[in-house]
Amino acid sequence: MRGLFRDLAVRVALWTLALVILGAACALWLLTQVGAATRARENGIPVWLVVVAALVTGLIIATAGLARARTLADRAAEAVADPLRRLAQRTDEMTTGGFALDPDARPGRLVQLDPWQGGIAEVDAVAREIDRHHHTLARTLVSERSFAADASHQLRTPLAALLLRLEEISELAADDAEVRAEAEVAIAQVERLTGVVDELLRRTRVGHASGGALSSVEAVVAGLDEEWSPAYEERGREFTVSCERGIIVEASSSALSQILNSLVENALSHGAGTVRLEVARSGPSAVFTVSDEGRGVPDHLAQSIFDRAVTTGGGTGLGLSVARETAEGVGGRIELTQLRPPVFALYLPLARTP
Known part of the structure; x- marks a missing residue:
């Protein structure tokens, strides 16, 4: 960038020198004409005409000089701005994962980026650092996706054998x-x-979403009630469910069950009293609320309760975090709508009816 501005300074200096020489020549001509007009007023050029000509010439020279200076400044600015814009786009792609994975690969293959040169040494140095960090982050992402895919695949066989047994x-x-x-x-x-x-x-596959899967909320909630009621009874607590009929959401049954199980288990482990699961329609969404009669969430954890490793008790701090990620993966969201007593709300899009 220093070289670019040095080049601009040299060009401006040369143009200034040329304008000075041109102005000096015009001044010399003006003095010659004024002298000639003074010596031969009858036959010479009128003084006022010489003055007007000098002013017009000076104005033309100044206008030309300003226009050229503006052109040089615009070129220099564009020479700096264009690499910076491209660098900003490359940074945005890195932070959003725009070129981290090959969309045709399963579960993901690292994409090697071509070296990028912007023509400015300082900008190129920043681009090299961004590419280096992108490569590290992309390798980590690919490794995590591959591990999740391999672990999931390896678990399916023993689970199938256990189910048969x-x-x-x-x-x-x-x-x-x-x-x-x-x-x-x-x-x-x-x-x-x-x-x-x-x-x-x-979820390890690129572009994961609900994938068009639909699930009946009543069936999932009924299974949840059957599964968790005995656990609550053993602890002398009550688990109640209330579900509006006919709700279909854009999420797979396994994803919905996983989210709700995390919320209900969280209420069993950290809550107290009766736990209520209620489901109702609200605009384009189905709203699932899980509440209990416990002490609730401390004020200092209200903003970070869904972060990993954050817990109000002796848990791992992963249940709510995984539930939130799963909900976001199918186009929904989870919120803590009330601190004391605690109320968690899950919002999922309703299935579109023809």
Whole structure:
């Protein structure tokens, strides 16, 4: 950039020198004409005409000089601004992941960027640092996606074997109602876990969203009630559900179940009293609220309760964070709408009806 401004300074100096020489020549001519007019007033050029000619000439020279100076300044500014604009675009692409992954790869392949040169040494140095950090971040992202995809794929086989084994146990224990009931609960939990694994595998793919999946809220909430009510009864607490009929949301059943399970489990672990799950329509969204009668969320954690490793008790601080990420992955959101007693609200888009 220093060289660019040096070049601009040299050009301006040369143009200034040329204008000075031209002005001096015009002044010399003016003095010659004035002298000649004074010596031969009758036959010479009138003095006023010489003065007017000098003024017009000076005005033309000044206008030309200003126009040229403006042109040089515009060129220099554009020579600096264009690489900066391209650098800003490249930075924005890096921060948003615009070129981090190959969209045709599954679960993701690192894209090597071509070296970028803006023509200005200082800007090129910044671009090299951005590309270096982008490469590091992209490698990390690809590694995480690959690990999630591999882990999900490897878990599906043992989960399928476990499910078959539990079904065999359920059939063999047909005469023992208690064992059969426990086996059916275990089967439901394994099926839910299988759905979570499948959902995790879908999330590793580029462009993940709901993928057009729809789910009946009543069915998911009914399964949730059946699964969690025994756990609440064991602790002497109550779990109630209330769901408006006929709600269909744009999210897979496994994703919805995973989110709600995180909220209900959070209320069981950190809340107190009765836990209420209520579902109703609100405009274009279905609103799920989970509330309890506990002490609630401290004021200093209100803004960070969904961050990783943030917890009000002895938990891992991952449940609410994963729930929020899952909700955002299917086009929804989770909010803490009330601190004391705590109320968490999940908003998911309703299915579009033809």
